Amino acid sequence: MKNASLSDLEDQPDTGNRAPAGALPVPKGFRFSATIAGIKASGRPDLALAEAPHGASAAAVFTRNRLAAAPLVVDRAHLKRSSGRVRAVLVNAGNANCATGKAGIETAESVCRELGNLLEVSPEFIFPSSTGIIGVPLPAEKIVNALPTVLSQRADSVDALLSFARAIMTTDLAQKVAAESFAVRNKEVRLVGVAKGSGMIHPNLATMLVYLFTDIEASPKQLQSALKPAVDKSFNCISVDGDTSTNDTVLLLASGKAGVKIDQPGVRKKFQLAVERVCSSLAQQIVRDGEGAKHLIRLQIEQAKSTDEARIIARSIANSPLVKTAWAGCDPNWGRILSSIGNSGIALDPGRISVFIGPYQVCCDGQAIAFDKPAAHQYMTEREYEIRIQLRRGKASLTYLSCDLTADYVHINADYST
């Protein structure tokens, strides 16, 4: 397997285009485009289109928030009516079309009808997404007016793909792209993922839009069974602020244009690995871009009874404001970590827990042990580091990504809608 991902460049998360144009293998059978519809107050591009001219098989995972936004209701209905086929994805940023009632659903439908007319397909082949403020009617006419422009600029180039990635951003500081490719008998299968999301990121998906494009040939069902475990290991193992958004969506589209079928010998496994790697890279990029975050913390939960238990404990740590503010202060305060584990609801014995901050063991059997505090503090000034928790309960382990809670997070979110 050839790893053509952008992971080498991930250390520069705050810059613009990070991929040397040649390095990003755009899958065959897709065209991308973006334009300014005028929804974002900033005047930046806010309407993105991804089109499969010959259609694509689709699999999707949506938020578990009961307040699912209008486009998600439409997406589910469309995927059902189209039997999992998608011609075009249309994403607007700046307005979430959420808590907008029946009118919101009708608005999303009307935009799909307009785009369907222009592409000469039924509306159920359109997959709409929205991200931005909740509870404000979606300005459908702005989107409809921008459709001719966004259609006229479709291209299968890296630049077009990156313009898509930028137009879906809201509070993101960096665009998020990852790619993998692998060869099957002289043919190349490509997978590219594009994501947005920085605040509100939490298990079960949150203010996060992820689009994965591949040219493998696969049925919607085959795609779904590749996507679900990859999402569980990546996007469901990250947390920025513990909130779960109303609009989260992960969509995987397969154009089938690579000339490789997923059920050929040895292909399924390679494809699965590629999906997991791309999801994992995007998940890391999202946490790294957490609103106001200065540190990415890799929580290693070890010796749990089950991965479910490990995930509950990881979440309890990652969502504790006291733990997250200690991380912001580069403070090796393992007592707060232990306390947050005690709050997880798991009936564990704190007297068996050990905590390691990078190479420094800071707690053994639930108690203080001598450690080099200045060195541990120094280690925690790194932009990315690891905290390992051993529970001595079983054999399950889990990696969970989180970030610190900074005063900047408060500033960003105290002013968002005003």
Next chain:
Amino acid sequence: MKNASLSDLEDQPDTGNRAPAGALPVPKGFRFSATIAGIKASGRPDLALAEAPHGASAAAVFTRNRLAAAPLVVDRAHLKRSSGRVRAVLVNAGNANCATGKAGIETAESVCRELGNLLEVSPEFIFPSSTGIIGVPLPAEKIVNALPTVLSQRADSVDALLSFARAIMTTDLAQKVAAESFAVRNKEVRLVGVAKGSGMIHPNLATMLVYLFTDIEASPKQLQSALKPAVDKSFNCISVDGDTSTNDTVLLLASGKAGVKIDQPGVRKKFQLAVERVCSSLAQQIVRDGEGAKHLIRLQIEQAKSTDEARIIARSIANSPLVKTAWAGCDPNWGRILSSIGNSGIALDPGRISVFIGPYQVCCDGQAIAFDKPAAHQYMTEREYEIRIQLRRGKASLTYLSCDLTADYVHINADYST
């Protein structure tokens, strides 16, 4: 019932002594004291004593955090061995004696033995409490060395009570005291409550120490049945940052010196109300003093199926960083409130929810309605205000107190242990 509480003075939470000395009815049968043991780095008073010279009946509620601190282990054992009788409460601030293993328990025991020797009672009549940093051995010798001083200053005065209230403070900006009294046939029953706590306050008790002193005559069992519902309605209905501490304790002591028995006609009800009022006042003072908090928000959850359900929904709102930062920005962003309700795990229909910010209805049937945004924003600049949620699911309702999440909270907690 005569309300002699300090509630009239609660609008000045950042000042020192708030009670005119005459207004605070110190219950008979108690003496208070405080001194500097040298545990707090600040050099402020950090050792507090409350003594019932003739003993007192006791009831207690402790944290549900699995990482219960050493003094709580000792407290439970002592109350059992003493059949719910307490001679003295000894509280140190600056060190939580938590995650300190068996050694921590032995340290707490040794301090109790020393104080027991000086008071000529068995150690099981001593009730120890600790608050402060986790995972650092308790400096027992500092406490033991300070015992003669703290004993020599015992007094049944208001000043002594307030010195107790100040010595148990950690990051608190204000001491927290509340009182009630009522007459029964020319005799007066007095109840005074003292509390500490500002960060980490959350349902099921958190970095919160509460001591209630009364001169009614009651058995430990009678006290427990008065205390439990009062705690559920007050301290279990507040949230500052959603974290639950390892040391939380609510203790109710009854000296029996008022000459009034709890099972005299009509007394139980009056006493219950007094306990609930004092707990409620202290809970409000704690939230008002939330670390860095600028606003106290009274969440009214209405039309829930049960109070349990209402509490789950209230917590989901009150613990959402996005909601709390919107409150910090005085931002009437009801979408975040709706989203946090959607995340509560309750399978509700968001299309039935209405949200009111004070007098302004901002959401009807899960959708935006026109409202005076600048006026709602202006309303949210008040120090204390109300947000009301109607669920249209049932008849249960609940009042929950919370506060905003400010950049100051981050600053306070990013530097706590360093």
